[in-house]
Amino acid sequence: MSKLHKALILFLVFGLVVVATGYKIGHAAKRAADGDLSLAKPLAKDYQQFDGNTIACWMGNDGQIVTQVVTGGSGMEWPKGSNKTIDYASGIWLCGKDPSGSIRTACAEYSSEFQPGPLGSDPKDTKYRIYKISSTDNREEGEGDWEEWPYDLGAPTLKAADGSDSLDADGKKIPGLIGDQTMFWVMNDGQAAAHANVFSTSPMNVEVKVTVFGFNKADPLGNIMFMRFEFENKGNISFDSCYVALWDDPDLGDAADDLVGCDTTLSLGYCYNGGPVDATYGTTPPAIGMDFFQGPEVPVGSGNYLPMTSFVYYWNGAPDPFGDPEDAPQMFNFMKGFTSDGTSYTDAEGQPTKFVFAGDPVTGSGHLDDHADDRRFLMSSGPFTLNPGDRQVVVGAKIIAPGTDNKSSVTALRFFDSFAQNAFDNDFVLPQPPAPSVTATQESGKIVLTWQDDNDKYKDIEQYSFSGYEFEGYNVYQGESESGPWKLIATYDIVNDYGIVFDNTFDVATGLVLEKPVAFGSNSGMNRNITIDMDNITGLALYNYKQYYFSVNSYAVNPDVSPKVAESGYNAVTVMPHSAPLGIKANAAVDELLQGDHTAGISDGDAFAMVVDPLKLTGANYKVSFDTLGGEYVWSVTNTTTNEMVVKNNSNQSGDEDYPIVEGLKFYVTGPPLQAKSYAAQGTRWITGVNWGGAVFFGGADIGLNFFGSTLAPPELIPVELRFAADTTSGPADGWQMEGAVYNRAAGYAYQGIGKLPFTAWDISDPDNPRQLNVCFVEDERSGNANLRWDMGGYNAADNCYGDCLSGDGGREYIFIMDSDYNGGVDYNAENDGTGADVQMAIWPNQRGDHPWLEAEFQMQLYPNYINNENDVFEIATNAADVSAAVAGAQLDNINVVPNPYWAWSPNEKEPTTRIIRFTNMPERGATIRIFDLAGNLVRVIDDAAREAQGSLGTASAQWDARNASDVPVASGMYLVHVEVDGVGEKVLKLAIVNRDERLIYY
DSSP states (O other), X not given: OOOEEEEEEEEEETTXXXXXXXXXXXXXXXXXXXGGXXXXXXXXXXXXXXOSSSOEEEEETTSEEEOSTTTSSOSEESSTTSOOEEESEEEXXXXXXXXXXXXXXXXXXXXXXXEXXXXXSOTTOGGGSOEEEETTOOGGGTOSSSTTOOGXXXXXXXXXXXXXXXXXXXXXXXXXXXXXXXXXXXXXXXXHHHHTTTTOOOOOOEEEEEEEEEOOBSSGGGGXXXXXXXXXXXXXXXXXXXXXEEEEEOOOSSGGGEEEEEETTTTEEEXXXXXXXXXXXXXXXXXXXXXXXXXXXXXXXXXXXXXXXXXXXXXXXXXXXXXXXXXXXXXXXXXXXXXXXSOBEEOTTSOEESBTTOSBTTTTBSSOOOSOBSEEEXXXXXXXXXXXXXXXXXXXXXXXXOOXXXXXXXXXXXXXXHHHHHHXXXXXXXXXXXXXXXXXXXXXXXEEEEXXXXXXXXXXXXXXXXXXXXXXXXXXXXXXXXXXXXXXXXEEEOSSSOSEEEEEEEETTTTEEEEEEEEEOOSOOOOOEEEEOBOTTTSSBOOTTOOEEEEEEEEEEOXXXXXXXXXXXXXXXXXXXXXXXXXXXXXXXXXXXXXXXXXXXXXXXXXXXXXXXXXXXXXXXXXXXXXXXXXXXXXEEEETTTTEEEEEEEOXXXXXXXXXXXXXXXEEEEOOOSSEEEEXXXXXXXXXXXXXXXXXXXXXXXXXXXXXXXXXXXGGOOOEEEEEOSOSSSBTBTBBSEEEEEEEGGGTSEEEEEEEESEEEEEOSSTTSOEEEEEEEEEOTTTSOOSSBOSTTOEETTTTEESOTTTTOGGGOOEEEEEEEOSTTTTOSSSSOTTSSSEEEEEOEEEOTTOOTTOSOEEXXXXXXXXXXXXXXXXXXXXXXXXXXXHHHHHGGGOEEESSSXXXXXXXXXXXXXXXXXXXXXXXXXXXXXXXEXXXXXXXXXXXXXXXXXXXXXXXXXXXXXXXXXXXXXXXXXXXXXEEETTTEXXXXXXXXXXXXXXXXXX
């Protein structure tokens, strides 16, 4: 059956208007429009657009899965937002023979034999519209049909693990969102008059529940639209020899150069471009196909589902038997796999076949379509019977795949089909990492994207876990347009065992399926903002008032399956760098660092803020303070101007990028690790450290907490000094320098008594008033002497060393410098174990080279890191932007217009009929633009109301479409622009417009 040709040419001759119309050849032009041309009673026809991923597809509640009715042309756009179309019309077909042997049909073609609603219902009732819900719906704002979801009509519901309906807190059912967008409606073919528009048979009295859904993912699933049809024979007549089919009239860009084919192993029918170049898609035309994932169940209840049982084609204007079917017998022959007159198609060998063009166009082998034209194809499954009360469920999909040329797109289509098959095999329960909420800050020549939203959605994203897939990171992309293609410009991922992940994927460059990187992690750590000052597509700097397109996707990894990576879909954020609006002067710049003032405490940490959005700064002051939570130090930020805590109990002090963004600022807090910081020595040092993993002194020393433990809290750590003597005869402790408690390692660190040491220990927090400290030490007779003397295990004359010379362990005579005032160590014993009490520093010393014990006097200092603690406070000051009429007056001369001259085109224009001229550096509101021609005639006024309508109110720009007040395009020439800013002043501009040539072909 034919459809309207896409061209109506108007010729204006001597004031007479002649309208010439052309049709796709065939007699059935009456069907090309829709039910408006039908004999049926008025119906509650509803047309909605599936737009849940890269596909934008108009469909009707009469079985037209792709409809031409809304657009007057192709009903499917791909990629969404590109104005490129790929499919004209498509629908579901059903036929069978009644007991008398007569053929009956229920088909949706260019018009339809279906009507809205269940069988016997009022087709004019608007209840039987298309219902639509999406993962992106703002339900608080009433978006989507969540509250009106038609459970009573059989719409899908969210299921519990046992298969029952899940219920919300109020005991109500929950709509069954499949993927990221789900659409549902019910239809029937019970109205006899509707059949007169297509194949003119009696009704079958079938009722069909239709569910259309898709996944917005940055993988092949993002290019697939799934369809589920549940047929039920609601009449009292049995039908045999039934067939169900997916019918398609694909217009892949230019409709006249299409080829079709099928893959019987995949139950896949497809269309691809007949040559390397398409008038719409250029040198990289995609391929579009349909798949039967589940055909009819034969017999009912057996679990045996038919695949595609035939694939046939015909084309616009072809002679019989290859033209559009004109009646039910011709349609029935096509559905059985024959030509319209019942003769067989033949393959490349001249043999009969029900699967035409089942060869491989990529290799050039087998039976191939070799005559590009305006094709239709029909993929059918049958035969089966449909008795009263019988139900059949058919599941299929529309699949679109891009390649580097027309044939590699077929390879991509087959690969994409494997993703669709996997989705079906898993009952469409798939990993779906949530998409981040992205906001943009625009500055002159610079853009900042942030995805740490105020409602903490990012926390849910970063805890994502599903069937072995775990959240891994974020990918940042720039697009050539809002529909792509997309270029990866940054990846931020968790620090773990994953980095670059390899998996099988379609390689666009070669047109092959290869093992390639599918995730480009570098263990860089989390970040939720990025500053962009370069166009990553062109390599040039960003231009003010030019639109750029970005997407931030989250991704998860499961290394044990394929696909190994699941990624959220592309959600384009359109941004346009520019300076602040007129009358606003920012007093900070994007990425500027605001250093915190350390007003209390002595930590070695730091706190500062980075400006993310200068215009959000209010001039408030902020205080960073610390507390303990769960055994670790956390920090909070308080806006001291409003007394509101804006960051609470954050534990990150690593110095990475995983920090909170609030009130236009990203707050950083850094702190050293809880360990020793450094050591120093003066004189001839005759000891060294045994490396046990300590932070300083060659691994031989650290704070007591990191050795055997300590009762001291981090704020109590102090710097200490050891003063070593050169003998044991001149000290106050029987010639030794001091006494301390001794513990025996060989006896399980049992207390041994009081021993003597050739050095003293001091608290040097106040160097002018040092405080002597107690020292405890350990001995082990297995490694040397256990003589209550600290002598590194005693001298081994045979080997000229101290302690166990073979192990070099210094006799394991560990030193513990305590926090208590020196009293000879009498407070330390078996009950108050000095190896884990108030230990400031722990040292495991050994002989340094050939230096003997007591070689000379020397001093040694050990310094701890002072971590941020409850004694520390940092304060950060900000400066708000200046907003005043005086500022606006000083900036008034900055108002401008771009492009100027307007030379037939602007970079922001997406369609040939669109003109975009922007007035820049405008105030957010309160300005009136008047445009005059050189004769002084007022052409157009753009005020706040006009700016609100065009969406520029509240921004730094206003837009003109180069049309006058009557919405007629203005002529080429010079124009004067008068900009008046309320309470500030005025600016006059000159604007030159040179229009493009207009060639009116299509109407």
